[in-house]
Amino acid sequence: MANYNKNVFIGTGGSAGINESHYLSALYGMERIMGRCDTPLRRILNEAQDRFCREMPLMFVLTVVESLTDGTKVVRGLYVGDSHDVFYRAGELSAQVNRFVVQPAPKTVVVTMNPTKYKRTWLANKAIYRTRMLVADGGTLVVIAPGVHSFGESSTVDQLIRKYGYVPTPQVLQRVAENPDLQENLGTAAHLIHGTPEGRFQVVYAPGSL
Known part of the structure; x- marks a missing residue:
């Protein structure tokens, strides 16, 4: 649907x-x-x-x-x-x-990403999107992504992600307000927001060759 x-x-x-x-x-x-x-x-x-x-x-x-x-x-x-x-x-x-409710929320969640499908964090961060409502406050999400070797789907997006990082939403908004290159690539800004745990839990990323 x-x-x-x-x-x-x-x-x-x-x-x-x-x-x-x-x-x-x-x-x-x-x-x-x-x-x-x-x-x-x-x-x-x-x-x-x-x-x-x-x-x-x-x-x-x-x-x-x-x-x-x-x-x-x-x-x-x-x-x-x-x-x-x-x-x-x-x-x-x-x-x-x-839709499932898990009680109590797990403190540690481990996600493995298919190395033939997920080559960049642009897609591999689905591991964060799809589990962020599951991980307990103060918990840890471990992402095992052996196929990941870069960030963005294009060189421009890759450079923007490397430049600004996966920081909490208020910082992303500030960087959008202050930087024309991010203003012109709001889809990348959205990706940065989607990929931040907002300080509620931590993410341990295990990429292949990033």
Whole structure:
């Protein structure tokens, strides 16, 4: 059920639209977005659909897939329609079958990243995105990423990440305000925010050759 009407609008605003949409989500906060259907960016996309796609024959086919403990993928729902309700109903079911609460929160979490798939922290930091709500306050996230050899997907982004680092959000915002190169690459600024534990837990990174 991922993306929904994002698939209609992705890229329509050029690089500025991509950068600013990612930055908006980063400012709102990963913890307030993950596992939720109603977010500021989703409301913007829904508004765009309502304004500009009235005459377009849009039809959405959304599946809800559950991942079982043995790794098996099972389709739990199929939602078809042309209204926002299709997305929200799929989201409700997905929350039921794919959201888990672990008590107490673990102090140490170890994540391994496939070395053939994850070559840069730009993608390998999914280890942080997807576990940040799991790690206990004061805990440790260990990321084992033997394939990682650089930061960004391009030389420009790689240099920006090396220059500004994965620092807490207030520092990223200050650096955006003070530096034109980061202002022109808000997608990178968003990535820096997504990759910081905000001082709530620590990250121990084990890259291959970074």
